[in-house]
Amino acid sequence: MLDIIINPFITLLLVLYGLLGRNVFLAIVGFTIIVRFALLPLTIKQQRSFKRMQELQPKQRMLQEKYKNDRERLTQEQMALYREHGVNPFAGCLPLLIQLPIFLSLWRAILATLASTPDQLLELQDRILIGGLDHLVPLKNTFLWMNLALPDQFYVLPILVVITTYLQQKLIMPVTPSTSSSGNDAADQAARMSRQMTTFMPLLFGFFALTYSSGLSIYFITSNIVGIIQYAMMGKADFRRLIGKEAPKKEEKVVSEVVTSEVEAGDVIETPTKTPAKPVRQPRVAKEPVEAGSVVSATGRPLKPGITERKLSGSSATASSGTTTKSAGKTSKTPPSRNRPKR
């Protein structure tokens, strides 16, 4: 099934090999760069989706806390939240799913053209889509001290694979606190997951580099470096994360929306910042105080039937960012969830 992708990749790799002076190292590097940049739109889309999901995390945590004993309701509320903000929770995974067969094919193409076993070489004739490339087969598999068809016996490439994979993971994964001070289990889970990814992926790819052809290690290393460059170009790579720090965050739009929606007309918000307290602008449609049990949108507008339904119960209507709010006639102080100091 993957042959539809593998065969053009093999052909492209052979073309590059011929153009780059029959240097298999340069061919694999060039090939990886081309494919990575061809997939850039997907990478950007994936990053945007992750970012939107990240922005919604405080709200998600509140929902998880609020409905921790009602799974069904929690799911409904989460889906409502996603709909409200136009976020598909799986949109970040979709580009990855699309990329997966491409990277699998890339891997297979490199193995096929290096043809380290008779089986691989036997299959190669039918995989070359352009005539006149047969004289290049199989690729010359030696580069420096390595036989690229076999694992690197000096372990230099596997070590580089581990390092570059770790760097890439570290740069693109947000720093999450190791434990949640509020005892938020979901936040802990996310933090654990993030740490596992950063640890697990380099080791996994290092294992592959140790086991399989050195040509694949070159692909991994190039791919990681290109990935880091791409993220840096998109402004996503935060090099402070390498030393366990996060760049200072701007106050996010989603949070301010949530705050606004839960403030009653005429209320005053006291912020913990040094800026003087200002009266919050009254939502145009909220002429009257919102009653407990009223249906409102995130902007405070009454919702049309069939759209998002989110009920505010008096005691659980909370605000983030450490603001003091009045809701449904009651004053409540909530711990700041977003501006919690990072560890």
Next chain:
Amino acid sequence: MNTSRTSRLTPRFWVLAILILGAVLLTACEGGNESWAGISTDTSGETVVVSFEKQVVSYSADGSRNWTYRDDDSDAKFYAPSLITADRVYVGDYSGRVHAINRADGKRIWIYEPKVSKVLGFSLGANDRILGPVAQSGDSLFFGNEHGVVKLDISGEQPREVWEFETEHSIWAQPLYVNDPELGEPTLFVAALDQHLYALNPENGEERWSVDLEGAAVSHPVLDAVNGRLYIGTLNYKLYAFDFNDGAKVAEFKTEGWIWDSPLLEDQTLYFGDLSGWLYALPITVDGFGEVWKTKLSDAALRAAPVLVDGVLVVASQDEKVYAINLDDKSRKWEKGIGAPAVAGLFVLEGEDGPLLVVGTKDKENLLVTLRLDNGEKEWGKKYED
């Protein structure tokens, strides 16, 4: 705390799950056999020896097992066809070693361990896989590996490396040693994946000449002592004829597909198949090649060289069939399915009721299949038993 399980399935979880799935798929993609079985028969057609994975097995023509050889000390893997001599079997393994086995009982006589240089504790030259058969001349053995061709002196109790000739890519072909005074000096011919055919002085490994084949050569050249030529097929749709003494190109023939195995030379005609399923009969002339006869037998590869027995040309195909063709009128005598891709080679044994065809496949359940030459009926088969 009754935390919702659903809430734990964050997008990061899915990313991790997808990556793990990808990793598993990658492993699966890489899996499978390294190669098909290495098969060879002795000159009298009494014994067939099969090298596959961790063992080398010898069978008689009636299908009975003579012995099984394993090297459990080193966990050696065998894919190279063996060389069967009067009293020994020589076979290379996937770690660059050569094993000398007693032909009668399958006991080890010696193992040649390649010289391994170490730098900072790391072994250099550990990736010396041997995929082709060993060649012998008197007290000398020649074999190809990942780096070139090696000569061993086997006159003593233990083998000794005499020289190594380096090539730019692996050698999967059996070296061809020729010692014919009418043709010239003794010469060792080696075909390499680096797209060259080398003529070496077998005494010291010095290069006499080499030719650019413009395509990788997987199998050894065939000697035509009558015309003083060598014939070799390549993975660039060509079969060449070279002069024995200086490597000058005498003729070339364009094929429909890659040529993997050595052609069969019989009565001044070359018989060979290609990976596009074409079978050729190419006459040899004084000037080069005559008018070819060719037929498309299958859409699948004809990897192994055909065999010619009693006027019947037999070809094994990757389409899981064996074809028998009457040579006189090129009519189809029979074709038989064997249930597995027949890529591992085709050989002839002397059965009690006439010649038996031995077909090697890449399927462990049908590793070896023998067919009767007269009607193509299956005589016996062997599967891989670890």
